[in-house]
Amino acid sequence: MRLKQNVYLLLIAFMATMLWGCEGEDVISPNQTETIFTENFDSYITGVGIAQQGGSKWSTWNNAPGSPEDPVITSSLAYSGQKSLQLIDGNDALLLLGGKTKGKYQIDFLIYFEDSKGGYFNVLQEFNGDDSEWGMQIFFNADGIAILYAGGTSALSFYFSHNDWLPIGLFVDLDNDNASLIFDGIEMVNWQWSTGVYGSNSTKKLDAVDFYGFQQQGISGFYIDNIVFSETGILGPYEDY
Numbered sequence: 001m002r003l004k005q006n007v008y009l010l011l012i013a014f015m016a017t018m019l020w021g022c023e024g025e026d027v028i029s030p031n032q033t034e035t036i037f038t039e040n041f042d043s044y045i046t047g048v049g050i051a052q053q054g055g056s057k058w059s060t061w062n063n064a065p066g067s068p069e070d071p072v073i074t075s076s077l078a079y080s081g082q083k084s085l086q087l088i089d090g091n092d093a094l095l096l097l098g099g100k101t102k103g104k105y106q107i108d109f110l111i112y113f114e115d116s117k118g119g120y121f122n123v124l125q126e127f128n129g130d131d132s133e134w135g136m137q138i139f140f141n142a143d144g145i146a147i148l149y150a151g152g153t154s155a156l157s158f159y160f161s162h163n164d165w166l167p168i169g170l171f172v173d174l175d176n177d178n179a180s181l182i183f184d185g186i187e188m189v190n191w192q193w194s195t196g197v198y199g200s201n202s203t204k205k206l207d208a209v210d211f212y213g214f215q216q217q218g219i220s221g222f223y224i225d226n227i228v229f230s231e232t233g234i235l236g237p238y239e240d241y
Contacts, residue, residue, distance in 0.1 A: 032233065033106070039095075039227040042081040044073040050085055050093055061092040061129065061210070069093075071211070077223050079110045079165045084225040087119060091213040091220075094127060097229060100174060100206040107170045107209060109227040113162045117221030118142040120214035123170055125196060125203040127210075134197035135172075135206070136181065136189075142218025150181060151191025152199040158188065165225070171232075172206050 037057065044053050049070030051058045060069040071091035078084045087093070097105075113119060122137035136150035140160060148156040160166060160183075169182035172193055179193040194204040213220035 033230050036098075036229045036231060038229075040081050040225060041073055041078075041083045041085055044083065046073050046075045046083060048072060057096050059094045059096060061094060061212075071213070074223070077112065079112070079225040081225075084112075084223045085211070087211055087213045087220060087222050087224070089213045089220045091211070093211045095209040095211070095227065095229075096127070097206055097208055099126075100172075101204065102174050104173045104175060104232045105171070105206055106230045106232055107172075107227070108167065108230075110165045110167055110225045112165050112223040112225070113140060113160065114221035115162045116142050116218070117162070118214070118218050119220050119222035120212045122197070122210045122212070123172075123206070124208040124210060125194075125201060125205045127208040133201055133203050135179065135193060135201075136170075136191075137197050139214065139217060140222070146183075148181070148188060149197045150179070150189045151195050151197075156189060158183070160184070174204055174206060177204055 041050070044050065049066050049072055051060050051065035051070045053073075059065070060067065062069060064070065068090055069092045071085055071087045071093050073083050074086040075083050076086070085093070097107075107123070111119070111121075118140040120137070120139050123135045124132050125135045126133040136148070138149075139147045141147070144159055144162060146158050146160045148158070150156075166184050167182075171180045171182070173179070174193065177192055177194050178190070180190045181188050194202055196203065211224055
């Protein structure tokens with residue numbers, strides 16, 4: 001009986017080796033994820049702008065750290081830890097992602113809207129000030145209605161909650177030119193990434209996230225916490241699985 005068990009275990013090990021490669025080889029696993037960076041804001045000074053103290057991955061739309069564009073760190077609200085990023089009217093923070101042109105990437109963060117206030121964010125294919133190219137955008141109106149544009153001129157409207165932390169996930173597959181937005185656990189849209197916000201672009205690149213205190217649809221007042229930027233389906237050694 002023990003001999004049969006040993007033979008069975010050896011057979012399973014052999015099959016695994018044939019499927020996944022020998023130990024030490026680089027193989028592709030669609031489930032393997034490598035975190036590029038995380039941001040929970042707890043290490044920063046409260047009351048000081050994120051672009052002023054956040055290092056090279058943070059800037060503002062007009063590259064003006066410490067200006068009214070630069071949203072400050074607050075300890076008044078946080079999903080985890082003690083601090084988060086607070087955005088009000090006129091704030092415009094850029095999270096720079098490094099101009100990715102190949103690979104599969106995931107951006108996750110939590111967003112919180114104050115009562116009767118709204119906000120906005122977009123993800124840019126190319127950041128170049130007013131000549132930037134938008135990949136997608138969402139307007140969060142103060143009345144609790146969000147308006148999403150991605151891959152076409154038709155907007156998708158949906159309701160969102162105030163006074164609650166809402167998870168957002170964006171998946172961008174630059175190799176297969178596809179993107180998907182998950183809001184509060186629901187896939188809202190799936191589109192060809194290179195076509196951009198209104199379906200007329202042709203840029204297969206992932207460059208930045210823009211958190212903006214947009215004023216057109218009511219007063220802005222929102223918070224961002226627990227950002228994770230990661231690469232998925234990457235090469236990795238067999239023994240890491």
